[in-house]
Amino acid sequence: MGELVTKRLVVRDWDLGDAEAALAVYGAEDVAQWLTPETHVVRDAQAMRSVLHAWIEAQPNLVAPAGRWAIVRREDGLLVGGLSLRLLPPYEEDFELSWQIRPDQWGRGYATEASHAVMRWAFDQGIEELFAVARPDNTRAIGAARRLGMEWVGETTKYYDQLLQVFRIRPAELKRV
Numbered sequence: 001m002g003e004l005v006t007k008r009l010v011v012r013d014w015d016l017g018d019a020e021a022a023l024a025v026y027g028a029e030d031v032a033q034w035l036t037p038e039t040h041v042v043r044d045a046q047a048m049r050s051v052l053h054a055w056i057e058a059q060p061n062l063v064a065p066a067g068r069w070a071i072v073r074r075e076d077g078l079l080v081g082g083l084s085l086r087l088l089p090p091y092e093e094d095f096e097l098s099w100q101i102r103p104d105q106w107g108r109g110y111a112t113e114a115s116h117a118v119m120r121w122a123f124d125q126g127i128e129e130l131f132a133v134a135r136p137d138n139t140r141a142i143g144a145a146r147r148l149g150m151e152w153v154g155e156t157t158k159y160y161d162q163l164l165q166v167f168r169i170r171p172a173e174l175k176r177v
Ligand SMILES: CC(C)(COP(=O)(O)OP(=O)(O)OC[C@H]1O[C@@H](n2cnc3c(N)ncnc32)[C@H](O)[C@@H]1OP(=O)(O)O)[C@@H](O)C(=O)NCCC(=O)NCCS
Pocket: 030, 031, 032, 034, 035, 098, 099, 100, 101, 102, 105, 106, 107, 108, 109, 110, 111, 112, 113, 133, 134, 138, 140, 141, 143, 144, 147
């Protein structure tokens, strides 16, 4: 996608040099506890480097518009989080948007600002709908989905073998943030 620039943020590809900064996101228990079972808690910078290495290697082979990106604050270059677009298992038909923000940067609208730009970009690639899934007690994630103009479409256990709330958005529903 190159870089997506918003008012306060840049969404860009991951770089191995992001390992220390990314650890503040993926190494935080407050973030890791909500992620899907296949995403493990990252214990140290070396483990984070391995994770980033795998993401960077995988990126060119993903079905567009799938990918994983870093969210960086323009003002000071702080890496505030990451987001991804993935095909949801097991059917791999639905694209899931997911966000992770370092806990000390929650409550500033960064997840919605970055996601909005990524959703717009994904819809420009011809995708007709995007989904977000959240555990029922993940109120912050559910809040972010709603702020993005996503519609609640139900509960399911089909994706990751756990009960998840499902949200969906289509191009016509994309709101300006
Ligand atoms: C889910 C998660 C990304 C949400 O982070 P967040 O910062 O609450 O999300 P948003 O970007 O929507 O920010 C909204 C908050 O910022 C506030 N805000 C401040 N400035 C804002 C602005 N300019 N624009 C929008 N919101 C703004 C809103 O009022 C809202 O605050 P509130 O939660 O107190 O009501 C974060 O909690 C997280 O990383 N959780 C762990 C991982 C996870 O669960 N991911 C989702 C499932 S994969």
